[in-house]
Every structure is written in C-alpha cells, then in structure tokens.
Amino acid sequence: MIVFGTSVAGSNRAAFMEGKVAQMAAKNGKRLKTINLVDVMLECASQLNRQITPSTLLSLDKKVLNVLKKNAMRKISEEVIKIQNGP
Numbered sequence: 472m473i474v475f476g477t478s479v480a481g482s483n484r485a486a487f488m489e490g491k492v493a494q495m496a497a498k499n500g501k502r503l504k505t506i507n508l509v510d511v512m513l514e515c516a517s518q519l520n521r522q523i524t525p526s527t528l529l530s531l532d533k534k535v536l537n538v539l540k541k542n543a544m545r546k547i548s549e550e551v552i553k554i555q556n557g558p
Contacts, residue, residue: 474503483546506550 496503
C-alpha cells in the first residue's frame with residue numbers, strides 16, 4: 472500500500488501515518504512503510520557533509536533546500552519502485 476501524505480511542519484503527520492493509517496492497512500491485509508521526507512532530506516544533507524537538523528532545514532538557502540528536496544524525492548521514488556517490484 473502506498474500512501475503519500477503532506478502537511479504543515481510540526482503537525483505530527485508521521486505519528487498519524489504510523490498509527491491510524493498503518494492500522495487501516497493491516498486491517499485490509501496490506502503492508503505500510505512510512506518514509507518521512509524530512510528524514511530523507513537530512514540523510515541527503517549528511518551525505519553532502521552538511522550538518523542540518525529539522526529545525527534548521529527551513530532556514531537554508533532556497534536553492535540548497537530545493538536540491539535536498541529533489542535528491543530526497545529521487546531516493547523516495549527509487550524506494551517506491553523497489554516496493555512495487557516486490558522482493
């Protein structure tokens with residue numbers, strides 16, 4: 472099961488996805504893997520030797536933020552393709 476959720480920063484969407492949405496998926500015999508865009512962006516930043524935290528992420532230069540976001544979305548896209556193709 473693939474669910475793409477978006478929301479305002481600090482709205483606790485990850486907990487909702489891991490709680491209620493995961494329960495709905497399990498109830499319907501589906502598997503749910505949660506991928507947090509912020510976590511993937513921070514991972515991409517660390518690979519570039521940039522020390523960025525969730526609280527400093529939004530204060531980055533817009534161009535740097537866009538590069539991180541594009542790289543993170545590429546990684547997420549690759550992960551979704553792996554999931555769709557199965558084991």
